[in-house]
Amino acid sequence: MNNQYTIAVVDDDTNIRLLVEAFLQKENYRTVGLGSAEEAWELWQSSPPDLWVLDIMLPGMDGYEFCRRIRSEAEVPIIMISARDNEVDKILGLELGSDDYMVKPFSPRELVARIKRQLQRWYKLNGPEGQPSSSPVRIELGNLQLLPEERRAFWAGEEVDLTSKEFAMLQVFAENPNRAFTRDDLLNFVWGEDYFGSDRAVDHLIKRVRKKIGRLPIEAVWGHGYRMRYEGGDPSQ
Incomplete structure (x- = not known):
């Protein structure tokens, strides 16, 4: 089924670009090579x-x-791929x-393996053919309302534009009010059990959700992770 996917390889180094494309094409992916953003x-x-x-250091x-x-x-x-092996760049x-995030020089075979896992996680999250998987019709928690089948979120009656991962994270919290999740728990729920990256991805995703819904009662649990506080009334209070 890999041949249904198209992978864009963006790198101004022609040799790297062609090498990555060759390995992907052996796995029956369609590829598009590009030299600039x-x-x-x-x-x-x-x-x-x-x-x-996506290479980080591109012209323009x-x-x-x-x-x-x-x-x-x-x-x-x-x-992302880069010659920069620096924690700040990764973060x-x-x-x-x-x-x-992969650091050059990298193994093309490892990159292909990571691509496969990302696509598996994506379609596990969104369901076959990009459609939402089986979910409750509606989740309501105070001011928060989620429509999982439509991937739509509302706060105090106003629709909020969320990415798929932001929505998945919010759904985990909304279905489990007051439960404290570790970062590893949230990585497994949202990214999948074979996720390669840092658990800082959880912090950054929560930061993005909080930015979009300023009064959302997701709070840090010291030494553990995060939870969504809910006391039976309006969770924004």
């Missing part, structure tokens, strides 16, 4: 791929800015919404 943005607007392999618009723009519109999987990539 500007070209990638044109592809996104005309024929968006199923996953991005860099990978960080491109990732930020994509994340403002969709939750399509993004794997920034995760904070902007990348799903994984």
Whole structure:
């Protein structure tokens, strides 16, 4: 079934780009090779791929800015690649919404394995053919209302635009009010049990949700993780 997926490889190093594409094509993926984020943005607007392999250091618009723009519109999987083996760079990539981060030089076989896992997680989260999997029709918790089958969220009657991972995280909390989850719990629920990256991805995802819903009562549990507080009334109080 891999041949249903198109992978965009964005890297100004032609040798790396062609090498990655060759390994992906052996696994029956369709590939599109691009040398700049500007070209990638044109592809996104005309024929968006199923996953991005994105270099950070690009001429013109860099990978960080491109990732930020994509994340403002969709939750399509993004794997960043870079020669920078620096924790700050990795954290920034995760904070902007990348799903994984690999340091050059890397094993093309490992990259292909990570791509497979990202696509598996994506379709596990969204269901076959991009459709939501079996879920409750409606979840209500004070000011919060979720419609899982439609992937729609409302706060105090106003619709909130969430990415798929943001929605999945919120649904976990809404279905389990007052339960404290560890970061590993949340990684397993939202990203899948075979997630490669740092548990900081949880902190960054919660930060994004809080930014969109300022009075959302998700709180840190010291030394443990997070929970959504709910006392039976309006959770925003």
